[in-house]
Amino acid sequence: xxxxxxxxxxxxxxxxxxxxxxxxxxxxxxxxxxxxxxxxxxxxxxxxxxxxxxxxxxxxxxxxxxxxxxxxxxxxxxxxxxxxxxxxxxxxxxxxxxxxxxxxxxxxxxxxxxxxx
Amino acid sequence: xxxxxxxxxxxxxxxxxxxxxxxxxxxxxxxxxxxxxxxxxxxxxxxxxxxxxxxxxxxxxxxxxxxxxxxxxxxxxxxxxxxxxxxxxxxxxxxxxxxxxxxxxxxxxxxxxxxxxxxxxxxxxxxxxxxxxxxxxxxxxxxxxxxxxxxxxxxxxxxxxxxxxxxxxxxxxxxxxxxxxxxxxxxxxxxxxxxxxxxxxxxxxxxxxxxxxxxxxxxxxxxxxxxxxxxxxxxxxxxxxxxxxxxxxxxxxxxxxxxxxxxxxxxxxxxxxxxxxxxxxxxxxxxxxxxxxxxxxxxxxxxxxxxxxxxxxxxxxxxxxxxxxxxxxxxxxxxxxxxxxxxxxxxxxxxxxxxxxxxxxxxxxxxxxxxxxxxxxxxxxxxxxxxxxxxxxxxxxxxxxxxxxxxxxxxxxxxxxxxxxxxxxxxxxxxxxxxxxxxxxxxxxxxxxxxxxxxxxxxxxxxxxxxxxxxxxxxxxxxxxxxxxxxxxxxxxxxxxxxxxxxxxxxxxxxxxxxxxxxxxxxxxxxxxxxxxxxxxxxxxxxxxxxxxxxxxxxxxxxxxxxxxxxxxxxxxxxxxxxxxxxxxxxxxxxxxxxxxxxxxxxxx
Numbered sequence: 001x002x003x004x005x006x007x008x009x010x011x012x013x014x015x016x017x018x019x020x021x022x023x024x025x026x027x028x029x030x031x032x033x034x035x036x037x038x039x040x041x042x043x044x045x046x047x048x049x050x051x052x053x054x055x056x057x058x059x060x061x062x063x064x065x066x067x068x069x070x071x072x073x074x075x076x077x078x079x080x081x082x083x084x085x086x087x088x089x090x091x092x093x094x095x096x097x098x099x100x101x102x103x104x105x106x107x108x109x110x111x112x113x114x115x116x117x
Numbered sequence: 118x119x120x121x122x123x124x125x126x127x128x129x130x131x132x133x134x135x136x137x138x139x140x141x142x143x144x145x146x147x148x149x150x151x152x153x154x155x156x157x158x159x160x161x162x163x164x165x166x167x168x169x170x171x172x173x174x175x176x177x178x179x180x181x182x183x184x185x186x187x188x189x190x191x192x193x194x195x196x197x198x199x200x201x202x203x204x205x206x207x208x209x210x211x212x213x214x215x216x217x218x219x220x221x222x223x224x225x226x227x228x229x230x231x232x233x234x235x236x237x238x239x240x241x242x243x244x245x246x247x248x249x250x251x252x253x254x255x256x257x258x259x260x261x262x263x264x265x266x267x268x269x270x271x272x273x274x275x276x277x278x279x280x281x282x283x284x285x286x287x288x289x290x291x292x293x294x295x296x297x298x299x300x301x302x303x304x305x306x307x308x309x310x311x312x313x314x315x316x317x318x319x320x321x322x323x324x325x326x327x328x329x330x331x332x333x334x335x336x337x338x339x340x341x342x343x344x345x346x347x348x349x350x351x352x353x354x355x356x357x358x359x360x361x362x363x364x365x366x367x368x369x370x371x372x373x374x375x376x377x378x379x380x381x382x383x384x385x386x387x388x389x390x391x392x393x394x395x396x397x398x399x400x401x402x403x404x405x406x407x408x409x410x411x412x413x414x415x416x417x418x419x420x421x422x423x424x425x426x427x428x429x430x431x432x433x434x435x436x437x438x439x440x441x442x443x444x445x446x447x448x449x450x451x452x453x454x455x456x457x458x459x460x461x462x463x464x465x466x467x468x469x470x471x472x473x474x475x476x477x478x479x480x481x482x483x484x485x486x487x488x489x490x491x492x493x494x495x496x497x498x499x500x501x502x503x504x505x506x507x508x509x510x511x512x513x514x515x516x517x518x519x520x521x522x523x524x525x526x527x528x529x530x531x532x533x534x535x536x537x538x539x540x541x542x543x544x545x546x547x548x549x550x551x552x553x554x555x556x557x558x559x560x561x562x563x564x565x566x567x568x569x570x571x572x573x574x575x576x577x578x579x580x581x582x583x584x585x586x587x588x589x590x591x592x593x594x595x596x597x598x599x600x601x602x603x604x605x606x607x608x609x610x611x612x613x614x615x616x617x618x619x620x621x622x623x624x625x626x627x628x629x630x631x632x633x634x635x636x637x638x639x640x641x642x643x644x645x646x647x648x649x650x651x652x653x654x655x656x657x658x659x660x661x662x663x664x665x666x667x668x669x670x671x672x673x674x675x676x677x678x679x680x681x682x683x684x685x686x687x688x689x690x691x692x693x694x695x696x697x698x699x700x701x702x703x704x705x706x707x708x709x710x711x712x713x714x715x716x717x718x719x720x721x722x
Contacts, residue, residue: 042685077682084679087242095584
């Protein structure tokens with residue numbers, strides 16, 4: 001299981017070392033339902049349209065939302081979305097601060113994997 | 118041959134009958150129920166006289182209906198409304214839909230141009246399109262492959278089609294067109310590919326080319342009259358462009374014209390800006406003596422006569438560009454108070470971070486001030502008409518990528534190459550007399566390197582990294598209100614991301630804009646106070662517009678940026694090679710993500 005997760009997040013180039021991410025200041029479990037549903041929808045596309053996948057995917061987004069504020073998740077979502085434009089837009093989204101925030105979100109996501117899958 | 122062409126063009130100016138503006142455009146844009154030009158009106162104010170939605174009730178705004186364009190990627194521009202028909206365009210492949218507002222926005226017709234997808238890699242900055250224009254029963258579309266098409270607004274049938282450039286040489290189309298009198302004015306993109314860029318007038322009824330004015334080159338190609346074309350109060354003189362280039366570099370000199378155009382019917386002049394000189398490596402563009410040389414008329418505001426294309430005046434904002442500060446942003450026209458006097462001015466928020474106010478009849482420079490306090494490449498513009506450096510920005514040596522040299526990384530330059538503001542247009546409210554400006558709050562490191570020119574290949578020559586303006590609020594954007602008479606920021610709202618959406622000011626005292634996170638926001642025109650926000654399905658880089666139908670005011674915005682973030686895709690994947698980018702592999706997802714480009718229309722309940 002670990003190996004799979006490590007492979008999955010290889011692109012984010014982070015060391016797992018079994019440490020859970022620290023709960024961010026201001027993580028208030030404030031994700032709107034639409035953001036959770038969007039996550040679960042995508043997650044079920046790759047893990048199957050089954051009741052079991054629904055449980056795991058829901059669990060996983062609940063873990064993420066317990067670890068980071070929605071503002072932060074939304075910012076990462078924006079970076080990933082705009083990054084796909086390429087060109088100068090991509091350059092603007094490539095700065096260290098934004099990329100660090102993307103990695104933080106990926107860490108929370110890995111935590112969701114470990115706890116729920 | 119060229120000379121005689123110019124001579125006859127000038128002759129026509131003298132002999133032409135008094136100017137008749139395009140009456141249809143004037144009539145349509147005077148009716149606030151419609152929105153028939155991307156810019157709202159000839160003056161580019163992006164102001165609606167509709168006031169049903171106001172600062173008190175805007176908080177109750179609800180989604181009235183939505184429309185999916187079926188196309189991913191960046192959605193710039195806005196829909197048009199003509200009578201009870203709405204026209205919606207898409208990024209490449211540049212489909213156009215006519216929707217029946219009387220009949221639940223049912224599709225009346227759809228136009229799907231056939232374009233060679235090989236144009237996509239020569240588009241520097243996403244496959245965007247900034248929208249169609251309407252005049253005299255025709256919808257005008259400027260496609261990515263530079264084809265310009267006139268469609269019958271009722272049926273969507275092609276009336277004429279012409280080709281404005283060659284994508285194989287890096288020439289592409291992203292801008293809207295401007296219908297003026299019996300012509301339409303069309304610009305071109307491609308300064309990142311070493312194109313000698315131009316602006317061209319076509320006959321509105323036949324598509325036949327009437328004149329073409331290059332941004333750089335000999336007088337007969339740039340349509341400058343050495344004695345009559347003015348710059349900063351003086352005639353430009355002979356070979357004003359050629360003298361400022363080394364050898365024949367002007368032939369691949371750039372100066373693209375992909376922004377917004379405004380028009381003053383009383384003066385019979387239209388206004389637009391030119392982009393950067395190619396390449397981004399200034400060392401390769403130095404003069405024969407190894408020093409800075411102006412590269413006119415890149416980075417310039419032009420005032421031209423639409424009948425002949427001949428320039429009345431020109432003002433170069435950033436001579437010898439070293440940062441990619443294109444001068445193409447919108448050129449709104451307004452009557453405002455400058456130094457205690459009402460003046461008919463042109464206002465321009467340049468990529469270089471300076472907000473300019475000029476007399477639009479003469480090109481006299483009235484105000485040039487930073488509209489982001491973090492701008493640091495210049496200490497300001499010389500405003501003394503007696504100075505030999507009149508009108509020129511003083512460059513800070515530490516920020517000069519030329520003085521620091523090729524292969525040296527010049528750090529901490531503000532603004533970044535996208536400018537303190539890019540094409541996303543500002544709005545002007547005659548109620549407050551203020552401009553509302555979406556801005557970038559981003560700085561950069563810029564390292565120029567040597568590059569060789571090959572037709573149709575990128576001709577860039579600099580490595581850039583960008584980051585939020587240091588020592589500020591940490592975000593990458595601001596939405597500001599600007600007093601163009603004084604050159605001062607009146608209020609400024611920090612935004613986490615650059616604001617790449619065009620603003621709308623309304624007679625209800627509300628200003629609208631969109632954000633990259635996908636919010637449509639409404640703020641109070643007086644003080645910028647938040648009044649309303651709503652999250653649309655994707656990031657917003659389109660422009661807010663308004664129209665009225667059956668007694669109801671609507672606000673409409675296109676959302677759609679690079680693509681769906683799809684964060685959940687990575688969760689619990691059993692096969693690590695799947696995941697992000699695998700969207701096409703899942704039938705259900707394909708349908709879900711094609712909703713990326715969405716028009717959301719709002720009204721009061």
